[in-house]
Amino acid sequence: MTPHGIAGVLASSAAHSANGQGSFPGFLALAVLFAAGMAFAVYYLFASLRRDRFAADTPVAHIRSAAQGYVHLEGEAGPPPEGAITAPLSGSPCVWWDYKIEYHTALDNNRKEWRVVDRATSVTPFSLRDRDGECLVGPVGANVTPTSHETWYGNTARPGFLPDAGARGWSPDHDYRYTERLIGPGAHLTVLGELRSRSVVASLEQEVGKVVVGWKHDQAALLARFDRDRDGQLNAEEWEAVRAAAREQVEASLASTEARESVVGQTTHGEPFLIAPLDGKRLVRREKQHAVLALAASVVLALLTAWAAQQALLR
Numbered sequence: 001m002t003p004h005g006i007a008g009v010l011a012s013s014a015a016h017s018a019n020g021q022g023s024f025p026g027f028l029a030l031a032v033l034f035a036a037g038m039a040f041a042v043y044y045l046f047a048s049l050r051r052d053r054f055a056a057d058t059p060v061a062h063i064r065s066a067a068q069g070y071v072h073l074e075g076e077a078g079p080p081p082e083g084a085i086t087a088p089l090s091g092s093p094c095v096w097w098d099y100k101i102e103y104h105t106a107l108d109n110n111r112k113e114w115r116v117v118d119r120a121t122s123v124t125p126f127s128l129r130d131r132d133g134e135c136l137v138g139p140v141g142a143n144v145t146p147t148s149h150e151t152w153y154g155n156t157a158r159p160g161f162l163p164d165a166g167a168r169g170w171s172p173d174h175d176y177r178y179t180e181r182l183i184g185p186g187a188h189l190t191v192l193g194e195l196r197s198r199s200v201v202a203s204l205e206q207e208v209g210k211v212v213v214g215w216k217h218d219q220a221a222l223l224a225r226f227d228r229d230r231d232g233q234l235n236a237e238e239w240e241a242v243r244a245a246a247r248e249q250v251e252a253s254l255a256s257t258e259a260r261e262s263v264v265g266q267t268t269h270g271e272p273f274l275i276a277p278l279d280g281k282r283l284v285r286r287e288k289q290h291a292v293l294a295l296a297a298s299v300v301l302a303l304l305t306a307w308a309a310q311q312a313l314l315r
Helices: 003-020 024-057 204-216 219-226 237-259 280-314
Strands: 069-078 096-106 112-121 126-129 134-137 147-156 178-182 186-200 260-265 274-276
Touching: 024 186, 069 134, 126 260, 134 178, 134 186, 204 237, 219 237, 274 280
Parallel strands: 134 260
Antiparallel strands: 069 126, 069 186, 096 112, 096 178, 126 134, 147 178, 186 260, 186 274
């Protein structure tokens, strides 16, 4: 939740105050609500300051020359290695998506509320490219700022498309609300996270097996190289020599071609993991603004907590 969400706490608290009708339980409940809102505002204040510090103090690195560890990268978002993806609800092209589907449910007191019936977030790594190189970004656990955030309404559990802007509003016959957040392909992103390198080979043993199968296609060459007792077939010891030679070839191939890829993902020591369609300076400016709003909200909520507690003691 952002500082805008703190305003929601205030509105909700005001409603509870009205219901309390000036009684001791009403003011006591109000004091507890304000105190909870203040605690969240203070937490958000320090979280924003921490993100600001890491964004400002971590220099931008080039992907090709970036050292493993905590990095600050900037580049253009691209599709996953498996190919382009589309958003589940709208069908829009994207590199990352997050959606929520809510149903307008009737309550016992003739009121209705929106209840979440389905939600999901993309976990597929997407590519990030700068002028020097390319890496993957694994979005699991990231604090993601989307390039688009759409909300619309309908009558089916899955919409299948995003209607025109004029047809996205709510009407009494709409039972479903859809919320979708996306990062579009080609977006300029700032990513702060932990850079790791991994082998592009899923299994070394699989690659060894492929080499051995290839050698089997030329039985004469295979026997000439590994049939030490010259009996026209390979025994168990000679097959071990075949596998050892294949393993040595695979390992040498990996070392010579540097068949590895870099992935930026969730940090192991608690540093912020951020993905945002902003450059470094704008990201720092945003976090400073969020910190100021959180500070103001925490002060206001502290005063309101003290006022509500005083009123409760006077009752």
